[in-house]
Amino acid sequence: MPVPGGCGHGTEGGRPHVVGLRAVLLVPVLLLRLMLLTAGVLEVEMAGRTQMVLLNENATILCKIPGFPHLDINSMGITWFRKAQVSETEIKLFEFFGDHKVAFRHGANVSPWRLKRGDASLQLPGVQLWEAGEYRCELVVTPQKAQGRVWLEVVAHPVSSLFLEQAMVKDNEDKHILCKSSGFYPEDISITWKRWTQKDPQFQEISEDIITGPTIKNEDGTFNITSYLRLKPSLEDNVTIYQCVVWHVSSLMCQSFNFTPILIESEKKTDSWIVWLCIGLIFTVLILVILFLYFFLWKRKSRTIH
Template identity: 30%
Template sequence: FLSFSAELPGEPAPGFQLRSVDVVLDCHYIEEAVGGFPGAFAGSFSSDPATLVLRGVSIADDGSLDSVTNYEVPGTSADSTSPIIFEVSETLVPIPYAESLLHADCAGEEVTCEISPYSLHVADEMLTQASWFMGTLKLSSGLSIALVLKVRSDREEDGGVAVLHPRLKVPVSNEGTVLTTVEFQLSSHTPALRARLGSSVSLDCSFALAPSSPLASLEWRLQHRGSGRRVFHYQAGDTVQAEQPGAQVDVVQLLETGDASLRLHGVRVGDEGTYICLVSTPQHQAQNIIQLQLVEPPRVRLFPELVSREGNGVSTLTCEISGYYPLDVSVTWTRQAPDDKGKVPVSGSSTYFSSHRQAQDGTYSVNSYLSINTATELAPASHSCHVFSHLALEEQITASAQLRAPEQKISNGLVGIFIATFIFLAALIGLMLRRSKTVDEKSEESLETSG
């Protein structure tokens, strides 16, 4: 079983104090290129450097934050080359996993940050007067965060005239930065999971909403090999619809804490694929994508365990590999005699495979065969089947069979011949003794008669 972990938001550890710090991330501003240059392909995108500043985030201070200073906006110019700087406030919605983002460099993790324009899920005349952006943050450990950002203008609040960013065409601060607040955040610390067949797994999905944006619906969907189906659905005010046996979301936690995690019990091969956690409000919609990969290690059996030299001098070892998932598995054969320092690989025409077979539960099996010419194998040896290179294996599986020494079989034959000869001689001697006794008795009778 594989999962990715990150520090969950919560109360600071005992003895730690919360400290307000700025978290600064290097990002890319991604925008669809519309009429950017002649011959541009529809759907092409442009990418420009940007900076995301999470202002005043509360972090548990263990004494290591003394060197952290607040971010200072560099000098800006009022032209198209102005830097793209987003300042984010968590006044309405807290930013999750901020401590992991702050310490990513020290932990040796890479942070991928992208910001792009965001369109509202449902058009609203009042809301569409504002501009919206989506920030997507991913750590190399697997943590994923989506932030729906609403642009605000401090100049408008002061009664002044808003100045627009020359590139983004949205209001900027006196320093030329784009001021935003988090209206909706969606996160997951398990974007990729690997689990055994028959086990239970939890696909993490959590969210937080501004007070003005109530939850409208939650939907979990599964996509796999070009087809999709709905696994779970909840509509505000309606009853829960679990559309797959063994799929469960705790609706109480969903409504109280924003925990939209999907729990699957007794997962089967058909449960593998890409899961989409889709959270919607009347205006917003965001999603997490989680990959679930199922694995099952192979069972290995080698027979016969002891090879004799009877018959036509050719014996076949069968290595049965069964019950594994997914399909790919590697098999090799080795031979080791008493005088060998190590195992010697065996290959060529003496080894071959059966075709793959798939059981009703979706697992696979295959047989690997090794032919042994017992007429030329004059010394005892161990032949082994090695199964490796499978996703569910941490180490290879080895099964071995023994080739009986020909000397052992010959000596057993000699013992049998000796025993048979001994019995024959004993019987012959006994017969001769009985005949001798009979002759002696007849001679005595003749002497008595003549006397």
């Protein structure tokens, strides 16, 4: 006898077959997802949009492969390109495919040992200014392919010094302190002056009596610059400290140099005073000796005559 609601039971009776079919279909899907998660999607990580390196230093341009801690370098390839600042043409710098390894730039290299561990960074010895530009890392791990770009900026630290003008000047004439920076790149640089006295416990910026010359380009492409601070005689103070502050993009912090020219001048005057005192004493002693000999000989001659 048909049971009321038998269609429902019949449907429920057929459900295990449907569930079983779905379970069978889900197995390869799950296996495929597991394989994708295990293999990972090939991509490269660079050092941001811009990477800064120092002139004449050995540089490592970063290009890493996350998610691939162990790579078979026999089934992969890496190629590095450079595009100059004023050109749209890419130049091949280095390529590696299995047993094929060529450096088109002298000294360019990618370490095979690091490459096995997912590091395809390019090593460049003695980087020069003209090597700035866009670098592209192209990676192939069969059957996937990925690439990354980074702008390489080559900079040079300024070498700075602070000293008193060596020209001979009189006491009532103005003197100059020179702050010179040389060998820096790029051209933009900032030089400011500050002064410290006992009346003010903090350095105060100087805005007058400053002459900063133009930047002068060297043969190697770096630049030099000199800034002058005029010292007025009325401002001279034995405890005044002058400071030159240099800022350049190649340095994380400003460079500051202190100088106290008045103390040195006082020492020079003290040394001169001692020298003249010694000369005066010697001259006085000579006069006394001459007078003594003169009177001694004169008295002796007078006695002889009598």
